[in-house]
Amino acid sequence: MTDWDADELRTLRAFFLDEAEEHLETVARELGALRTRSGEAATVTSLLRTLHTIKGSAGSVELPEVARAAHTFEDRLIELRNAPTTTEAALPSLEAALAQMRALVDGARSEVRAEPITALATAGEDGAAAPRSDRRAVERAVPGAEQTVRVEVERIDELMDAASELVFDRTRITRRLLDVETRAQALGDGELVRLVAAVQDDLEGLRRTSATLQDRIRRVRRVEIGRLFARLVQPVRELARKEGKEVTLSLDGEETEIDKALIERIAEPLLHLLRNAVAHGVEPPEVRQALGKPRQGMVSLTARQADDAVEIAVADDGQGIDLLGVRRALVAAGRVDEEAARALDEPSLYAALFEPGVSTRVAADDVAGRGVGLDAVREALARMHGTVSVTSHAGRGAAFTVRLPMTTAVQEALLFKVGGHVYAVPAARVHETCDVTLADLELGEDERLHVGERVLPLVRLGALLGVPPPPGASARRAALIMTAGDLEFAATCDKVIGPREIVVRSLAPLLSNLSLFAGATISGAGKVQLILDVTRLGEIARQGVHHDRPARALGLPRVLVVDDSRSIREAASLILAQGGYAADVVADGWEAWELLQDRPFLALVTDLEMPRLDGWELIARVRRSPELTGLPIVVVSSRAEATRARVVAAGADSVVDKPLRRKALLDAVDRAVSERATIPARR
Amino acid sequence: MSDVLVVDVGDRRVAVPVAHVRAISAAGFVTPVPTAPLPVVGVTQLRGQILPVLDVGQPPRIVQPQDPLLVLEYGPARAALVFTRLCPPDEAAASDGAPAEPPLERLDVGALFDLVRARAGAP
Known part of the structure; x- marks a missing residue:
């Protein structure tokens, strides 16, 4: 059937x-x-x-x-x-x-x-609407049958790139014109000054025309999301039938426009979420009846424009997320022990749903249960610089809200400096800038910034980006007050440069998964400037990345590997990846010490003999540091047996022999992490 | 040897398959990308295209604007490999198969890109 x-x-x-x-x-x-x-x-x-x-x-x-x-x-x-x-x-x-x-x-x-395309001839002859699958063929076969032309997305992108170059060119001309104006004024040449003013007027006209051109091209790229929603109805209906559930799918916001390039990429993540709503959320009809609910469950798929993003929500009126089940799944997957699982709060449990290998369904089947669904959703969304958030109420249902930034090729951005480099954020997301002093900062367990009467979650960009303030920097800082969803937060930087119109470019496919960046732009001088992802910054501000939930809040638990041998670094990195850890590698103790100041790590794996700062001194510094003293440390050494007692006395948790063996290294890291689990790795 | 370009990268000598080399260019301004994993040392732009700059030297250096780059392509991805010196064919040939100093390593561009992608994959 x-x-x-x-x-x-x-x-x-x-x-x-x-x-x-x-x-x-x-x-x-x-x-x-x-x-x-x-x-x-x-x-x-x-x-x-x-x-x-x-x-x-x-x-x-x-x-x-x-x-x-x-x-x-x-x-x-x-x-x-x-x-x-x-x-x-x-x-x-x-x-x-x-x-x-x-x-x-x-x-x-x-x-x-x-299978034959039976409807083509009919549509051509009497004008009757062809079935959807045949419309493309009809449009190709009958010129003028519809007032549309199909154009590959890449062609539109090329057009947009060319239009964007106009902005770049105009910026360059404006800069040069300013030089000419300065010279003309210095020379006291009134005629030249008037000419410059006339060219500036012309440039303003060019700005308006190029903005219109970009807007028109942008509209070409957008389609109503209803087209996608229509494709998702049938799979949901089919799944409900297979699961023996009675489900109504309601759609809203179908007129919301979304970039054509995103519409295909978002289809699978949304289908995953809808499947989950039907399979995990909505209860069987008899259970719903027993609970006093209507036999028919409700799943809704809604879209809306939210500032410079599109929000798509998949919600159901089912049982809500089984938090006990998530705790059990985490224990079963070996992520935490039972005591730690009990201590996890709701946001942490929701976040755990998106980790690989965590599933609340006991038996794997064709729909769900292997824990490879939601992590795929999160990864797919991250590739589009999108996010997903969860709300749930026991017995009343759950909602997964996807937020996709609507990036446009040309944006009004706010430029600022951190560590001597220029960064940008979309100006629409910044609603205030201010100067702050150290007295305004509340550092410690949860970092916050006092702005007048308000106390806002804080991200110190210098620390996040791992760059020290420039030489001679004063204790004064600038702060950007931004919003991400419903969160207002602050980010400190060294200096605000001001608003600029920028051309947004992709950061390059190899780096597209770096979630901190929404893209890049090129300055008039030809330098690449990075655009920070405000939604990601908001998440970091909310989670307090500098503090008690460091590495896991950012994804895989990160381990710092320090060894002056490239092959050992590579080997350790691969082994740790196999064990579910992400490794950052550096070549000596000094680099490691600098990195430890600025980023949180779950553990440190270090060699002993290294240039600049050796492993002994590195261990000593870590243990002396109030912030790092609880960091698990594993030493890798070709003389493990001979040095074991000294190394442990120096403060390391264990010693592993070189050449590295996977089991030995992973066992040592796992053990060190678990033994020090009660001691925060970093304040 | 005709299918490779041999370059010195710091103290390493690397043979890069010509099939994956799209251009040789100066590095220009290289912007560091915080959180990007080694061997990514930053990004630069070439005719408006943003390219990750990779340094497989040991240890990686601070790239100067005049430093030369090989623009590599593998599938849809591109990146720039910073090098210190392009070896003349006779010198490169002498390194091939002979016990040379430094030893010649063949660069697997696909594997290098996979490594970058994998390391950059964890947000």
Whole structure:
């Protein structure tokens, strides 16, 4: 039995097959990586996420054999994750699983292609509306049938880039004109001064024209989100049927406009959230009835424009998030022990939902339960510089709100300096700037800034960015008062430069996951200036990144690795990644000491013999520092046995032999972290 | 040897597959990117395109505007590799397969980009 008509199914499968092909390419690439980086946990996790996405989508487009194949593939990977030493042996069966999935996807594609486009002739002849799947063909085949032209997004981007260059050129001309004006005034040449003024008027005209041009191009890029919402209705209906649940999906804000490039990328994360709402949130009809609720559950999908972002909320009126279940899942995944789990507050538990491997569902099935859903959502959104937040009320439902910045190529930005470098934030997000002194800062457990009567959460940008104030800097600082969602917060910098019109550019694909940055711009002098992501800054201000929840609040727990041998740093970094830690590496004790002043770390892994500042002195400094004294320290040494007693006496928690062995290093770090878990690693 | 460019990067000698080299350029102003993992030492721009600047030397240096860069491309990603000196073909050939000082290392551009991507992946 199916809820799809033939055209709908063919359209959906065509979407799915395009996506599946990309996903299978990713799977193939990552299997190749597994072959060379044996058993790498991050690769296995990434593979699991990709397969989970394929599985969920295949089920939605009624390709159960593809979903089953993905499920089997997941099983094999999970076996591998649990016994990573068997990677080599497991690879043939993983590659066979990939081949099987490829064959199934190719088979499905052949079937889709073989179906005739029956509506094309009809639409051309009598003007009747063609089924949605055939409209594209109609538009191509019947020129003028609709007053539209299909243009690749890349072409629009090129157009926007060219229009943006106008701003860049105009800025440069303005700067040079200022020089000319200064010279003309110095020479007392009134005619030249008048000419300069006339050119300035012309430049203002150019500014208006280029702004109009950019606005028109921007509108071309935007589409109503209702187009996407319409595609999500059927998968939700189908899932509810499979789950034996009665669900009404309500849509609101379909007219909200969103960038075309985002609409395809946001589809999967939203589908994940909707699946979760149906599978995890809404109770079965008989349970709802027993609870005094209507048999039919309600899932809503709403969109709205919020400042310079679009907010999309997926909400349900089900049981709410099972906080006890999240605590159990965290313990089961080995993230925390039972006592620590009990101590976690609601925001921490919500945040844990987005971590890899955490699922509240006991039995894995085709829909959910392997803990590879919400972390994929978070990662996908992070790639778009988006965020997701959660609210939940026991027995009354949960809401996941996605916030996507609507970046435009040209923005009014506020420029400021930190550590001698110029940074920018969108001016629309800054509603006040002020000068502050040390007396206005409240440092300690939760850093805050006193601004008049208000006390605001604070982010010290110098500390966050790891840059010291410039030489000769006074105790005075400037502060930007910004808003991120409903949070008003402050960020201190060295100096506010002022508002400027900037051309926003991508930071480069390799760095697109650095969530602190929303992009970059190029100054009139050709320097790259980084644009900070205000939403991310708001999160950091809310979480108090400098204090009691350091590394986990920013993602993977970070470990600082210090060794003057590149191969040891690389090896340690890889091993730690396999153990679920992110490693920052530096080449000597001095660099490590500087980094420890400015960033929080979960643990320190250090060599002993290093230039500038050796491991002995580094350990001594850490233990003497009131802020760092509880930091877990693991020493790696080629003379572990000989130095063990001295190293432990110096303050290290354990010593590991070189050459590094994965188990030994991970055991040592895990043990040191867990033994010092009650001592904050950093104030 | 014709399929590689041999460059010195600090005290390392690296063979870079020509297939992945798109341009040789001066570094220009390199802006540090806080939180970016090594070997990323900053970003620069080349004709309006923002490029991560990578330094695989040991230890990484502060890149000066006149320092030369190889613009590398692998799939859709681009990055600039800072180097200290382009080795002439005869010198490069002498390094190939012979016990040379420093030893010649072949740069796997895909693996280098994967490493950067993986390290930058944790927000």
